[in-house]
Amino acid sequence: TVDFGIKQALHQLGVKDINDGTSTGSNHFSSGKILESYSPVDGHLIAKVKTTSKEDYQKVIETATTAFKTWRTMPAPQRGDIVRQFSDKLREKKEALGKLVSYEMGKSYQEGLGEVQEMIDICDFAVGLSRQLHGLTMHSERPGHRMYEQYHPLGIVGIISAFNFPVAVWSWNTALAWICGDVCVWKPSEKTPLCGIACQNIAAEVFAKNNLPEGISCLINGDYQVGEFMTQDSRIPLISATGSIRMGKIVAQEVAKRLGKSLLELGGNNAIIVTPDADIKMTVIGAVFGAVGTAGQRCTSTRRLIIHESIYDTVKTAIVDAYKQLRIGNPLDENNHVGPLIDTDAVKMYQNALAKVVEEGGHLVIEGGVLTGEGYESGCYVKPAIAEAKPDFEIVQHETFAPILYLLKYSGDVGNAIAIQNGVVQGLSSAIMTNNLREAEQFLSVNGSDCGIANVNIGTSGAEIGGAFGGEKETGGGRESGSDAWKVYMRRQTNTINYTTELPLAQGIKFDL
Numbered sequence: 285t286v287d288f289g290i291k292q293a294l295h296q297l298g299v300k301d302i303n304d305g306t307s308t309g310s311n312h313f314s315s316g317k318i319l320e321s322y323s324p325v326d327g328h329l330i331a332k333v334k335t336t337s338k339e340d341y342q343k344v345i346e347t348a349t350t351a352f353k354t355w356r357t358m359p360a361p362q363r364g365d366i367v368r369q370f371s372d373k374l375r376e377k378k379e380a381l382g383k384l385v386s387y388e389m390g391k392s393y394q395e396g397l398g399e400v401q402e403m404i405d406i407c408d409f410a411v412g413l414s415r416q417l418h419g420l421t422m423h424s425e426r427p428g429h430r431m432y433e434q435y436h437p438l439g440i441v442g443i444i445s446a447f448n449f450p451v452a453v454w455s456w457n458t459a460l461a462w463i464c465g466d467v468c469v470w471k472p473s474e475k476t477p478l479c480g481i482a483c484q485n486i487a488a489e490v491f492a493k494n495n496l497p498e499g500i501s502c503l504i505n506g507d508y509q510v511g512e513f514m515t516q517d518s519r520i521p522l523i524s525a526t527g528s529i530r531m532g533k534i535v536a537q538e539v540a541k542r543l544g545k546s547l548l549e550l551g552g553n554n555a556i557i558v559t560p561d562a563d564i565k566m567t568v569i570g571a572v573f574g575a576v577g578t579a580g581q582r583c584t585s586t587r588r589l590i591i592h593e594s595i596y597d598t599v600k601t602a603i604v605d606a607y608k609q610l611r612i613g614n615p616l617d618e619n620n621h622v623g624p625l626i627d628t629d630a631v632k633m634y635q636n637a638l639a640k641v642v643e644e645g646g647h648l649v650i651e652g653g654v655l656t657g658e659g660y661e662s663g664c665y666v667k668p669a670i671a672e673a674k675p676d677f678e679i680v681q682h683e684t685f686a687p688i689l690y691l692l693k694y695s696g697d698v699g700n701a702i703a704i705q706n707g708v709v710q711g712l713s714s715a716i717m718t719n720n721l722r723e724a725e726q727f728l729s730v731n732g733s734d735c736g737i738a739n740v741n742i743g744t745s746g747a748e749i750g751g752a753f754g755g756e757k758e759t760g761g762g763r764e765s766g767s768d769a770w771k772v773y774m775r776r777q778t779n780t781i782n783y784t785t786e787l788p789l790a791q792g793i794k795f796d797l
């Protein structure tokens with residue numbers, strides 16, 4: 285098989301491959317059981333990783349706690365400079381890290397590079413923000429008093445991330461948390477542990493060069509049980525968790541039991557509404573990329589197309605034609621559009637969803653299926669499928685993390701389409717394709733989309749780091765990345781200072797002694 289430069293990339297990132305012994309994470313404390321990382325690209329075992337035991341975890345938290353005492357006293361703009369140095373290193377290692385993301389997770393090399401670019405972008409954003417952690421000043425009702433609010437760091441931020449954005453989601457959290465003065469403990473997905481080790485190595489290099497404790501960034505490895513060490517630990521004031529709704533419901537309850545804060549970024553069931561005034565060419569590009577990009581494994585992937593009956597057949601034909609041109613294969617080969625699913629369990633879920641939609645009365649316009657033979661030995665490659673369905677089918681209400689697109693028909697005005705689009709438990713990303721101002725404004729209005737992201741003449745997939753990212757309802761309500769998302773990583777304090785010789789009480793209360 286062609287190596288596509290993987291060995292060299294691992295070497296550049298300081299990740300030991302299977303021939304060099306066992307990779308460690310967790311700030312060198314790792315004595316737990318062995319986790320094996322297989323590539324969905326070719327099915328090969330890439331490396332073995334030691335997971336974090338309960339005892340290791342205690343040492344990690346002690347390291348983080350000690351590091352916080354130094355880090356929190358460093359002025360925020362100086363912390364920003366550390367983040368700038370980190371982004372310089374990411375620029376240097378962009379190709380190697382992009383390649384590892386592609387090989388370990390299965391997304392295309394271009395998307396792997398895009399993910400590293402997102403890391404660089406959020407760092408740039410954080411560097412500027414490090415001089416803008418503003419609070420407000422208010423007028424006190426008491427004479428000779430000054431009142432203001434300020435933001436202080438929280439302490440340790442626990443990050444639990446999903447396999448599908450194995451490096452970017454961590455950086456959305458860390459870049460902001462670091463400039464805010466927090467230290468981070470990260471548990472990457474057990475399906476992509478090597479991406480975690482690579483990122484930790486890059487961060488550790490920057491901290492060492494600046495004589496800062498490595499504990500500002502900590503890594504722990506393992507499955508949900510290692511995640512539970514953090515969700516149940518009251519020394520961690522904020523848990524930022526990205527993953528399935530199932531996971532989010534458990535994590536939210538665990539963290540709430542100890543009255544901690546959680547920031548949840550969970551599943552989506554994203555739709556594009558296609559109205560009679562849509563530009564069909566743009567619709568096809570947006571819908572096809574949204575449905576098959578990253579093999580349908582983005583939280584913002586397009587799962588439902590809600591098409592007006594008057595243009596239904598035109599849109600269907602155009603999309604089916606586009607699907608016929610898709611090339612499926614090794615994601616490191618830039619000629620391919622669609623790579624593998626993460627593992628064979630995901631393939632089974634894809635097959636079950638296709639069987640279910642037919643069972644519920646749907647019709648497969650593009651049948652899908654699992655690919656076998658040369659180049660597909662990992663058993664993780666599937667054909668993107670399209671099904672005509674009804675909005676209330678159980679399977680359509682559910683997020684299947686695979687390239688399956690449901691075509692739904694609406695009649696009457698755009699309000700009917702909006703009702704279908706909102707008629708699911710998830711609320712992440714949504715879009716409308718229309719050149720009609722009234723339809724577009726209605727979609728964005730209070731009567732419109734109930735999602736955290738609502739786009740006009742853009743698909744549902746992907747986002748820029750400048751905006752706050754996240755979704756409503758069972759998507760979890762959290763916001764990360766741009767705008768004022770930084771505030772969740774800090775605690776707010778209201779301060780009142782009396783510079784007189786009197787002590788007047790608020791609300792005119794008298795208390796004479």
Ligand code: NAD
Pocket residue numbers: 444445446447448449471472473474506507508509510511512515526527528529530531532534535548549550551552582583584683685712754755759
């Ligand atoms: P998953 O829920 O299986 O796992 C996510 C992470 O949670 C993993 O690190 C896992 O080990 C951990 N985890 C699971 N149960 C836990 C528990 N009880 N306590 C602590 N940690 C626990 O998700 P996945 O298959 O890796 O990722 C796919 C899902 O993530 C999809 O639903 C997708 O939509 C969602 N996602 C959402 C966003 C977003 O920003 N909204 C971004 C990426 C992915």
